[in-house]
Amino acid sequence: MTTVAFIGLGHMGNPMAANLVKSGHTVLGFDLLPDNLETARANGVTIAASAAAAAAGADVVITMLPAGKHVLSVYEEIAGKAKPGALFIDSSTIDVDSARKAHDVAKAHGLLSVDAPVSGGIGGAAAGTLTFMVGGAADAFAVAEPVLKPMAGRIVHCGEPGAGQAAKICNNMILGISMIGVSEAFTLAEKLGLSHQALFDVASTSSGQCWSLTTYCPVPGPVPTSPANNSYKPGFAAALMLKDLKLSQEAARSVGAATPLGQHAEEIYAAFGAAGNEGSDFSGIINYLRDATREG
Numbered sequence: 001m002t003t004v005a006f007i008g009l010g011h012m013g014n015p016m017a018a019n020l021v022k023s024g025h026t027v028l029g030f031d032l033l034p035d036n037l038e039t040a041r042a043n044g045v046t047i048a049a050s051a052a053a054a055a056a057g058a059d060v061v062i063t064m065l066p067a068g069k070h071v072l073s074v075y076e077e078i079a080g081k082a083k084p085g086a087l088f089i090d091s092s093t094i095d096v097d098s099a100r101k102a103h104d105v106a107k108a109h110g111l112l113s114v115d116a117p118v119s120g121g122i123g124g125a126a127a128g129t130l131t132f133m134v135g136g137a138a139d140a141f142a143v144a145e146p147v148l149k150p151m152a153g154r155i156v157h158c159g160e161p162g163a164g165q166a167a168k169i170c171n172n173m174i175l176g177i178s179m180i181g182v183s184e185a186f187t188l189a190e191k192l193g194l195s196h197q198a199l200f201d202v203a204s205t206s207s208g209q210c211w212s213l214t215t216y217c218p219v220p221g222p223v224p225t226s227p228a229n230n231s232y233k234p235g236f237a238a239a240l241m242l243k244d245l246k247l248s249q250e251a252a253r254s255v256g257a258a259t260p261l262g263q264h265a266e267e268i269y270a271a272f273g274a275a276g277n278e279g280s281d282f283s284g285i286i287n288y289l290r291d292a293t294r295e296g
């Protein structure tokens with residue numbers, strides 16, 4: 001079994017590390033927050049004194065950190081301390097540019113690397129059913145795949161360095177736009193006197209069908225497991241949706257891609273968050289749209 005260093009033991013990192021322990025790997029963990037270290041210790045992770053100390057003893061280093069700047073600073077700190085030829089896996093959601101820079105740092109130190117962001121949220125992390133979107137060379141992917149397996153429902157090799165992050169932000173741009181679309185349809189239906197269930201029964205088996213409707217319906221009732229039935233507790237917080245939409249627009253600007261609906265979705269989620277809803281599930285956007293006044 002492999003020795004894995006896990007750096008960033010937050011909402012996602014801790015349950016992911018726990019699944020690696022359960023599958024028989026030795027996991028050396030590090031985080032800046034003592035409470036998160038305590039949770040990790042209780043899950044069977046061996047706590048290291050620093051990120052560099054964790055990396056020094058590991059064949060594979062996984063990072064699960066908030067943003068690109070954290071990943072780059074940790075990579076700069078630990079790449080020179082890692083075992084020769086070790087594999088670095090970054091599963092954080094970060095901008096494509098920083099992801100490529102992180103690959104460059106790893107390469108300069110003779111390390112293998114993949115970017116491997118995830119979808120599936122905290123529930124998927126706990127259940128070991130995350131989807132991993134992986135960018136990196138074929139030899140790095142071959143080493144990464146069996147390590148990711150205990151945490152994964154699906155692993156997709158998306159292409160070269162940065163392709164995993166590109167897939168993640170494109171997917172979540174679809175999700176942000178589609179959740180607003182579904183929410184607008186329910187809001188209009190309410191005003192036209194059409195019941196939630198009737199719209200659901202029609203659209204879920206017609207051309208309006210999509211994940212935001214059939215799995216994550218933003219009104220209570222039709223899909224009992226959706227956050228709408230639980231006061232819009234996340235799930236996937238609106239602040240994280242806004243983060244991913246911002247990353248998508250940053251990437252779109254950098255390559256000159258026209259993404260007008262992605263841009264508008266970012267503006268709508270920014271206004272939703274600024275109105276005090278950052279901690280709400282992102283499907284709570286329906287309440288914001290319902291309360292909005294029509295212009296024109």
Ligand code: NAD
Nearest residue numbers: 008009010011012013031032033064065066092093121122
């Ligand atoms: P989190 O804030 O709970 O965890 C991040 C952890 O990183 C924190 O515990 C923090 O202390 C630690 N950290 C920060 N800088 C560090 C450093 N220099 N050294 C060691 N530890 C450090 O966030 P999260 O919800 O676990 O998300 C992690 C990543 O996963 C983010 O990039 C997020 O966008 C992505 N993601 C989150 C979800 C979700 O539903 N929460 C879903 C998919 C992807």
